[in-house]
Amino acid sequence: MSLKRRRSEDFLLANEPTDFNIITADSELPLEAHLIVLLPCSRLVRDLPRDTSGKTSWDLSKLVLEGHSSPVPSAVVRQWLDHLYSRIDISRQAPTFPSLSEDGRSLLLFADAVGTSTAIMRALCEALTSQPGLTLPVVVNGAGGGAAAGGDGADAAAPPPPPPLQLDLVLRGKLYYLLAGEMRVLTVPYSGPQQVVVASADFVPYKDALPGAMAAALESWLYLAGRVGLVALLRLLLNFFQSHLLPGQASLLLNSTAQVFSRRVLECMPHELLVEGFVSERLWGPQLGLADVPASNQLTLIMRSPHAATWFGLGPESKLTGDAMCQQNVFHKGANSNVLRVSVGGLTPEQHQQAVRAVMGQLEGEEGARGAAARRQ
Structure with a gap:
């Protein structure tokens, strides 16, 4: 039996000592890295003063991410490093997130905070959106059950509310809806009968709060994806929202449009999507x-x-x-x-799509030419 010989080119810096220390608040030992790997990937690293006599240090012990109250943990920084190194070292695995979890949010916030390059941000987005089963976590707080059984008025203590309902809604290929007091789901394309997600007996204390909880989860991720420019993730989230605008009482999001499209979501929406939406609307009114x-x-x-x-x-x-x-x-x-x-009237769907693509292609070409001219100056 012959064993496959390890290629010496698997990681060209394998025998090179690290020359970059990253200091975090929750670890006594710094995270070590190669400056040459980080330089093209982070604006903050590029702008750091160099220590020519030893290792350059990057102190992140006081960096607090948006929405957090404590400094960024070393685990988040390590995930960022894993993602960078996985592009040049086959032994390093990029982090994967089957869900739009708080861990994924922290990684994106950190990457944005340290000025991570557009190419790396797009790769992070691809790592998220390429997963067919990517889910959106939704936490629904239940309502209390009113007066205690057998109670007689003011002296009867109301029972405590039930524990929060934890849902993981698949962003592709699922259609969630309400029917007969239950939350149900169909697979898209159709592959069989509906499935019950939350049965009616368990759903009562959560029914009123569910639309708001879904809208809040969507709004939060639309804002983050827009702020850091993750267009592919925005499209996935927007498609999920649009597909769940069902008629009547079946819809989970019908009356949540204003909550989903908050001011901060609209202000952070990438120019590309705003232009595309405007052109599409003007071509088909x-x-x-x-x-x-x-x-x-x-x-x-x-x-x-x-x-x-x-x-x-x-x-x-x-x-x-x-x-x-x-x-x-x-x-x-x-x-x-x-x-x-x-x-009645207007373009066919095919003509409509072709016209939108033509406008967007023209805009992309002009912006590319403008960027190339700026780089030559």
């Missing part, structure tokens, strides 16, 4: 071609969208003939219904 489908009509639809098809228990591209409509602009089939929005 449904109010200019608005039309209604009267009640009593019976329509046959081809479900192009996996989400729309899933709502009716179908796969994408399925043809569905609905029942006679009981309400204007509401498509019915059996126990399922959904809103119809009809617009």
Whole structure:
């Protein structure tokens, strides 16, 4: 049996001593690194004064991240180093986060605080968004249960509220909704019957607080992703929000739009997404071609969208003939219904997408040329 020989090029700095110490508040020993690895990755490292006679030190013992009350822990700095080194050393593993957890938030906040390069920030974003099962944690506080059983008025102590409900909502390929006092979920594209996430008996104390808790979790991550410029993560979060704007009482987010799109979220939204949204809206203004489908009509639809098809228990591209409509602009089939929005005139969906891409491509090209000219000066 022959053993594969380890390549000497696996890590070219393997035999080079470290020359950079990172001091943190919670560790007696500094974290050691190679300055040459960190120099192109962090603006703060680049601007540090060098110690030519020994190791350069970087004191992070007083760095407090946004939303925290204590200095950044060494574990967060070590994750950042692991991510940098994993690009040049096969023995170092980049941190992975199956959830948009507080650990992931701390790493992004630290990377932003130390002026991490755009290329590294995009790689961090890719590490998050490339996971098909990435989840959004939502903590829902339960309401108290009123007067104690058997109590008689003011002397009866109310029972304590139940413990918080911990949910991990998958950001891709799931459709969460409310029905019959339960929280349920469908897989998109449709792959089988609905599943119960929280049964009605357990859901009562959390039902009123759930929409606000979901909106708060989304708002928090939209703000962070926008502030540090993670466009791919923003798109994922925005798609999740939009897909859950279901009609009537089924929606978990229908009345939470203002909470999700807070001032800080809008102020931090990357220019690229603002321009794209504006151009898309101007190319298709449904109010200019608005039309209604009267009640009593019976329509046959081809479900192009996996989400729309899933709502009716179908796969994408399925043809569905609905029942006679009981309400204007509401498509019915059996126990399922959904809103119809009809617009007459304008571009086809394909033409619309092509026009948006043309405008965005033109803008990207102009900004690239402007950046190249600035670098030459």
